[in-house]
Amino acid sequence: MNKFNIEEHPHRRFNPLTGDWILVSPHRAKRPWQGQVEKTVSDERPSYDPTCYLCAGNERAGGKFNPPYKGTFVFTNDFSALLTHSPEGNIDEGNLFQAKSETGICKVICFSDDHSMTIPEMEVEDIRKVVDVWCDEYAELAANEMINYVQIFENKGAIMGCSNPHPHGQIWSSSSVPTEPEKESKTQKEYFEKHGTTLLGDYLKAELAKIDRILVENDHFVALVPYWAVWPFETMIISKRPVQNITLLTDAERTALADVYQKLTIKYDNLFEVSFAYSAGLHQAPTDGKDYPEWHLHMHFYPPLLRSASVKKFMVGYEMLATPQRDITAEQAAQRLRDLSDVHYKSK
Ligand code: H2U
Numbered sequence: 001m002n003k004f005n006i007e008e009h010p011h012r013r014f015n016p017l018t019g020d021w022i023l024v025s026p027h028r029a030k031r032p033w034q035g036q037v038e039k040t041v042s043d044e045r046p047s048y049d050p051t052c053y054l055c056a057g058n059e060r061a062g063g064k065f066n067p068p069y070k071g072t073f074v075f076t077n078d079f080s081a082l083l084t085h086s087p088e089g090n091i092d093e094g095n096l097f098q099a100k101s102e103t104g105i106c107k108v109i110c111f112s113d114d115h116s117m118t119i120p121e122m123e124v125e126d127i128r129k130v131v132d133v134w135c136d137e138y139a140e141l142a143a144n145e146m147i148n149y150v151q152i153f154e155n156k157g158a159i160m161g162c163s164n165p166h167p168h169g170q171i172w173s174s175s176s177v178p179t180e181p182e183k184e185s186k187t188q189k190e191y192f193e194k195h196g197t198t199l200l201g202d203y204l205k206a207e208l209a210k211i212d213r214i215l216v217e218n219d220h221f222v223a224l225v226p227y228w229a230v231w232p233f234e235t236m237i238i239s240k241r242p243v244q245n246i247t248l249l250t251d252a253e254r255t256a257l258a259d260v261y262q263k264l265t266i267k268y269d270n271l272f273e274v275s276f277a278y279s280a281g282l283h284q285a286p287t288d289g290k291d292y293p294e295w296h297l298h299m300h301f302y303p304p305l306l307r308s309a310s311v312k313k314f315m316v317g318y319e320m321l322a323t324p325q326r327d328i329t330a331e332q333a334a335q336r337l338r339d340l341s342d343v344h345y346k347s348k
């Protein structure tokens with residue numbers, strides 16, 4: 001029997017942020033592919049679309065009109081998944097039937113008045129305005145006694161179920177801490193109590209010493225492929241300074257976040273020369289008024305594409321029933337992304 005080689009042999013990897021294990025099968029990456037043939041779809045769009053419910057001045061479902069905004073624009077989701085005034089209630093029938101009423105506030109953020117834009121095609125100074133909106137919204141929602149967690153996210157691309165190509169993101173804030181941040185809260189607290197430093201601070205230091213999973217680095221942020229990535233081109237942005245939430249970022253750090261967000265998404269677009277779909281979002285400390293020194297601000301990117309502009313990874317079968325699995329290793333994915341140009345393919 002030859003020696004275990006992480007580049008070649010099936011293995012499990014641990015995600016210290018969630019406590020989950022994933023399966024990696026590097027030997028399978030060599031298997032032949034006879035799948036869909038690529039067809040190039042043009043994604044050219046006008047700067048203004050009279051039928052778009054996010055463009056300035058247009059009517060939304062439900063009859064409200066967007067103002068003639070420039071830059072960013074925030075509004076309360078017309079079809080909010082959470083409501084401010086749902087009645088309080090609790091069902092607890094012997095542990096097996098539990099339910100609790102839940103309240104919250106959902107918002108939509110237009111990143112730009114330009115319908116044709118996407119984050120990787122926007123200027124850093126304009127993405128910085130999006131970061132500023134995130135900060136303002138987080139602060140406002142955190143000040144609301146009802147809200148104990150603020151989830152800021154971006155769902156990009158029809159393949160991710162995004163309903164409209166107009167550049168936008170969402171915020172869902174709630175009275176409970178949802179499942180994923182709850183898991184990360186627990187693991188980060190345990191780590192901080194044991195080591196006195198943040199889990200992601202130590203992880204980032206170790207990654208910067210290794211280099212092989214680093215994609216983009218500026219003075220204040222790093223984008224990398226996490227060791228435990230599940231999606232083929234999953235990445236994370238981590239702040240170099242451990243901060244609990246975005247409102248604690250300095251002026252220079254806010255711009256650096258906009259910069260790394262742009263550079264990472266340019267690499268994504270360049271991978272298959274297509275506007276690259278993903279779900280991305282910030283993870284930060286709960287907003288229940290307590291102090292969370294263990295919480296380290298970061299952003300996850302979960303893109304579904306695997307092999308080309310249209311061939312996506314399916315989380316099905318074994319993944320649904322047992323554990324997530326990937327073929328190409330995190331290091332191979334990082335290498336591919338790192339080798340790509342920092343200049344957007346459309347502007348070449
Ligand atoms: P996506 O980012 O997944 O496409 O969702 C867009 C959101 O916009 C969605 O949550 C909201 C939907 O409820 N929306 C409005 O608030 N007003 C509208 O007129 C249409 C869509």
Ligand code: ZN
Pocket residue numbers: 048049052053054055056114115166
């Ligand atoms: Zn639009």
